[in-house]
Amino acid sequence: MSGYRNARKSSRRRSSVTSASVNDPIDIARSFARDVVAPNAARWELERALPRQAVTEAARAGLGGLLAPRSLGGAGLGTSALADVMATLAAADLAFAFVLVVHNNLVGAIARRGSAAQHEQLAAMIAGERLGAFLLTEPGGGSDAANITTVARPDAHGWVLDGEKAWITAATHADVLAVYAQTQPGSGARGIAAFLLDADRPGVERTEPYAMLGGHAMGAGGFRFTGAAAGPEELFVPAGEGFRAAMEGIDAARAVVAAMCCAMLQTALDAAVAHTSGRAAFGRTIADFQGVQWALADVATDLAAAGHLARAAAEAVEHHHPDATVAAAHAKKFATRVAMTGITQCMQVMGADGLRHEHPLARHLAGVKIAQYLDGATEIQNVVIARRLFTRNGTTPPATR
Ligand SMILES: Cc1cc2nc3c(=O)[nH]c(=O)nc-3n(C[C@H](O)[C@H](O)[C@H](O)COP(=O)(O)OP(=O)(O)OC[C@H]3O[C@@H](n4cnc5c(N)ncnc54)[C@H](O)[C@@H]3O)c2cc1C
Structure with a gap:
């Protein structure tokens, strides 16, 4: 049998370090795909909802903090091993797997770039109690991401966010939002910063999830920000680096x-x-x-x-x-x-x-x-x-x- 499976095996033979760190999550993903995802994915699609409980179970099984270092409670994997794990899940269902891709990417980013206070969010995310989402795309367009129009204005208490995000994976259930916003309108990519916000804060509203061709287990939808306050400690990536x-x-x-x-x-x-x-x-x-x-x-x-x-x-x-x-x-x-x-x-x-x-x-x-x-x-x-x-x-x- 050819394809990614074989390329993956030969790559693992080349690197014993990768092999050692990958074994457990791959085994977990294989069992989880076989026992939970494959038997339920058709039903999830018919129910048209993100299976929140199954996502928590996957995280509890060890798939919630794949990119965070072990010192912060994660599995310490790199991109190659993450791809192996997610491919194993996607062989049963892309939609379910992609919720975990987004979540794990955010956990990894917080571990890499976050402040000590932001690191405190990691334990609940790695355990699957709090789900992450990545908010870049807007109703006006996704391809031209440097021209986002969600604005973050500085005020005496930190920042105030106004704007709308669209096509966000896990929007229906996400708790921790990485929101990309323009801090200096007209400055393009240079003014973009990212904030880590709670989804249940005043001024943050979930918009109607999308009815699509398929993939409803992704819980894709959007968010509207109307005067949403962000404290200085919630600045995740400063302008210029966002x-x-x-x-x-x-x-x-x-x-x-x-x-x-x-x-x-x-x-x-x-x-x-x-x-x-x-x-x-x-x-x-x-x-x-x-x-x-x-x-x-x-x-x-x-x-x-x-x-x-x-x-x-x-x-x-x-x-x-x-x-x-x-x-x-x-x-x-x-x-x-x-x-x-x-x-x-x-x-x-x-x-x-x-x-x-x-x-x-x-x-x-x-x-x-x-x-x-x-x-x-x-x-x-x-x-x-x-x-x-x-x-x-x-x-x-x-x-x-
Ligand atoms: C189910 C789902 C989940 C998603 N999850 C997330 C998420 O979690 N977070 C997030 O931020 N985004 C998410 N996205 C958004 C995704 O990143 C965008 O759909 C994508 O970037 C394309 O943007 P758009 O759909 O607005 O298309 P548009 O930008 O409106 O583009 C329309 C078409 O024009 C083409 N086009 C645009 N510019 C050019 C060019 N210069 N040359 C040639 N062709 C061009 C595009 O390729 C496309 O075919 C998700 C999308 C889907 C469908």
């Missing part, structure tokens, strides 16, 4: 999303091989037809290539390689693309059975479509890649996210 901090997290998230798409495609390919091997037409099993074999062979090739790109991107981000941003863009663009075409192909060789909810393929197809927007749409990955291409050739790069 945009860069958001983009650093986004590189890692893109590598993780790529790995998650590979995992969904692997699930689809396994289902298609099993189904076509057990079903007959015209006096033969469907898997005996060369047309079917070759269609799935092409999916396997795409999966192998995407798996290597995802692995390379996660390692580049983890080791702060200068090409990490471009590697993450390549991996996310390619993995989402081949997962979209590959899952469709797997469904096709399964005939009408491929549409049924007994198989996760339809859910994964919706998951991959969602993944094409998460942490920057496909076109924005091309903006990143083209910027590097033209910079290397000495021409002026286009200025976008």
Whole structure:
């Protein structure tokens, strides 16, 4: 079997340090995916709600503080191991896994950048008692993130926030909000700061969650800020560093999303091989037809290539390689693309059975479509890649996210 799973195994053989720190969370994720996520994901989607209790259980099992160092109560993993864990969960359901991706990224960011007072929030987050969310996108747009319009004005007590955030994972249930806001309107990326706010404070209101193609277990929705007060101690990332901090997290998230798409495609390919091997037409099993074999062979090739790109991107981000941003863009663009075409192909060789909810393929197809927007749409990955291409050739790069 090819793809991310094999790329992952060979990478773990290369690094005994990574292997030692990864074993437990991977085992936990495998059992949790098998026992909790796979049997319930179709129901969660029908109920159209984030399964808060299951998220707490996952955190209690050890999946709530993967990126925080052990000294702060976390598992001390890096981006590669996080990608392994989240791919293992996404093989059953991307929506559930992505809630944990966002939560873990915020826990890791607080551990890395937060003040001693902010570190006090970590224990409850790592235990899953308080859920984190990342608030960058706004109703006016997500791609042009340097031009956010949520404003943070300084006042005698700290800051006052006004504005609206949209398309926020876990918005329906999040307790700890990392809110990106403009402190000097008109200054673009230079004026962006981030604040850590409680979701239940006066002036913070959840907006209606979205009805979507799928992925309702993500609890995607928004927040409105109307004169919401933030004390000086709630400033998380100061102006001048906020945009860069958001983009650093986004590189890692893109590598993780790529790995998650590979995992969904692997699930689809396994289902298609099993189904076509057990079903007959015209006096033969469907898997005996060369047309079917070759269609799935092409999916396997795409999966192998995407798996290597995802692995390379996660390692580049983890080791702060200068090409990490471009590697993450390549991996996310390619993995989402081949997962979209590959899952469709797997469904096709399964005939009408491929549409049924007994198989996760339809859910994964919706998951991959969602993944094409998460942490920057496909076109924005091309903006990143083209910027590097033209910079290397000495021409002026286009200025976008
Ligand atoms: C389910 C879900 C969960 C999400 N969770 C979060 C979250 O937790 N936190 C958060 O902050 N955001 C989140 N997002 C938002 C996500 O990051 C945005 O959807 C994404 O950045 C794209 O922004 P947009 O949807 O506003 O599209 P727009 O910015 O309106 O873009 C529309 C289209 O134009 C294209 N486009 C834009 N600029 C260019 C360009 N320069 N060149 C070529 N094409 C371009 C885009 O690629 C896209 O295809 C989530 C989105 C979804 C769907």
